[in-house]
Amino acid sequence: MSRWEPNARGRLEQAALELYSERGYEQTTVAEIAKRAGLTERTFFRYFPDKREVLFAGAGTLQELFVDTVTEAPDAAAPIDAVAAALDAAAAQFQGRFDRVRxxxxxxxxxxxxQERELIKFASLSAALSDTLRRRGVGEPAASLTAEAGIAVFKIAFERWVEQSGDQDFAHLIRESLAELKAVATGA
Amino acid sequence: MSRWEPNARGRLEQAALELYSERGYEQTTVAEIAKRAGLTERTFFRYFPDKREVLFAGAGTLQELFVDTVTEAPDAAAPIDAVAAALDAAAAQFQGRFDRVRxxxxxxxxxxxxQERELIKFASLSAALSDTLRRRGVGEPAASLTAEAGIAVFKIAFERWVEQSGDQDFAHLIRESLAELKAVATGA
Structure with a gap:
């Protein structure tokens, strides 16, 4: 039996990100990540299936947050407003993590x-959102279109947030992108 | 030198699709595809890098059609209307190919x-569309949002078209999804 390591997951994520930044992703091994974190390879594999998934460990949490927020939106909320609430909740979760996210x-x-893995994670997020909207009684194609539109707003606001200096907060960029989506959809 | 084979590309595509449907994608080899088409493996590799790309050979043509149609839209056209014209052009291209597409x-x-490859092709299509919109003078995030919204409409209409019996034409489903996008974006 191995002894308990405080915050092993967080230490491994931090070590992986440092090494990927310093040496490149391809050049880094799981053994090096574990060593940098002061842990064993065996501990690494208790938390992550491989070195790629360390980078995507947050996707499950994000999906849960999206699904829960949409599920808990008031019955009277329009689908796009339920999705907007989920995007706001996501922005709050990213608050204060700008350097790490960048x-x-x-x-x-x-x-x-x-990059392909990231695309697939966004597609899963969109599928989870449209499932959740359907469970709220939203029909098709409205559920899928609302989910896709919401994820597009999220992706584009996220890219803008990461590319700028960090002065504009993510929540603001999400609201701006959502307003812009409404404008472009109606041909403004 | 090999002799000229009439419509080698089309014959290879047809043979690959038949074999993938009959035996499964994983179980089919390039040698079998070439044999079914009455051609050599060497001829196969003149047209396609591998057996996967046979299924995605149409993506380049589709992207060109999108880009050209958006480029040629009247200067006064709103971005979403330029994209709508591209979707109509794509629908026309799929006309009469329902069985093969399905x-x-x-x-x-x-x-x-x-499935992952298909996602990546859609992402490339979206990136090409937003580049084209920017060349028309559309700013950001409007260009990216319009492109993502257009691709979402295309994907969802495409899925609906393929899943039904083929009675409703693709162009109709595209127009319906686009109208629905406008409705959901504005909170209807």
Missing amino acids: RRQAVIAANAEL | RRQAVIAANAEL
């Missing part, structure tokens, strides 16, 4: 396989 | 790697 995006931007 | 979708739906 560092992670730089690692992903440098690797085609990671 | 067969292809069944092959893709059965394989996670192919």
Whole structure:
């Protein structure tokens, strides 16, 4: 039996991100990540299936937050407003994590396989959102379109947030992108 | 030098789709595809890098059609209307190819790697569309949001078209999804 390691998950995530930034993703091994975190490889594999998934460990939490927020929106809320509430909740979760998020995006931007993985995570998020909307009684194609539109707003606001200096907060950029989506959809 | 084979590309595509449907994608080899088409493996590799790309050979043509249609839209056209024209042009291109498209979708739906590839093709399409809109003078985030919204409409109309019996034409489903997007974006 191994002894309990405080915050092993967080230490491994931090160590992986540092090494990916310093040496590149391809050049880093799980052994090096574990060593940097002061843990064993065996501990690494208790938390993550491979070195790629360390970068996407937050996707499950984000999806849960989206699903829960949409589920708990008032019955009378329009689908797009339920999704807007989920985007606001997500923005609050990213609050104060700008440097880490930006560092992670730089690692992903440098690797085609990671970019593809990110796309797939967004597609899962969209599928989970449209399932949740259907459970609220939203029909098709409205549920899928609202989910896709919401994820587009999230992605584009996220890219803008990461690319700028961090002065504008993510919540503000999400609200701006959502307003812009409404404008472009109606041909403004 | 090899002799000229009439419509080699089309014959290879047809043979691949038949074999993927009959035996499954994983179980089919390039040698079998070439044999079924009455051609050599060497000829296959003159047209396609691997057996996966046979299924995505149309993506480049579709992207060109999107880009050209948006580029040629009247200067006064709103971005969403330029994209709507591109979607109409795409629908016209799919006209009369329902059985083949449906067969292809069944092959893709059965394989996670192919589904991921399809996602990536849609993301490229969206990036090409937003580049084209920016060249028309559309700013950000409007260009990216319009492109993402247009691709969402296309994907969802495409899924609905493939899943039904083929009675409703693709152009009609695209127009319906676009109208629905406008309704959901404005909170209807």
